[in-house]
Amino acid sequence: xxxxxxxxxxxxxxxxxxxxxxxxxxxxxxxxxxxxxxxxxxxxxxxxxxxxxxxxxxxx
Numbered sequence: 001x002x003x004x005x006x007x008x009x010x011x012x013x014x015x016x017x018x019x020x021x022x023x024x025x026x027x028x029x030x031x032x033x034x035x036x037x038x039x040x041x042x043x044x045x046x047x048x049x050x051x052x053x054x055x056x057x058x059x060x
Contacts, residue, residue: 004029009042016040019047019056 003025009015011030016037024046034040047053 002029003027004031007042007044013041014039015042015044018043018045020044021046 004015004027007027009027009029009031013031014034015027015031016034016039017024017027018037027044031042037043045053045056047056
């Protein structure tokens with residue numbers, strides 16, 4: 001199964017990918033990549049732990 005399907009990103013949605021490391025899994029799918037997370041229908045943010053999540057503006 002494709003990762004975007006597991007994340008429930010649907011075809012035609014917009015998705016923002018934040019802080020992806022070089023070795024992050026590929027998120028290719030039938031959706032548009034958004035430059036602005038606030039305008040995206042889905043946001044995927046990569047972090048290592050809760051402290052990093054809080055630092056980058058997520059909610060722990």
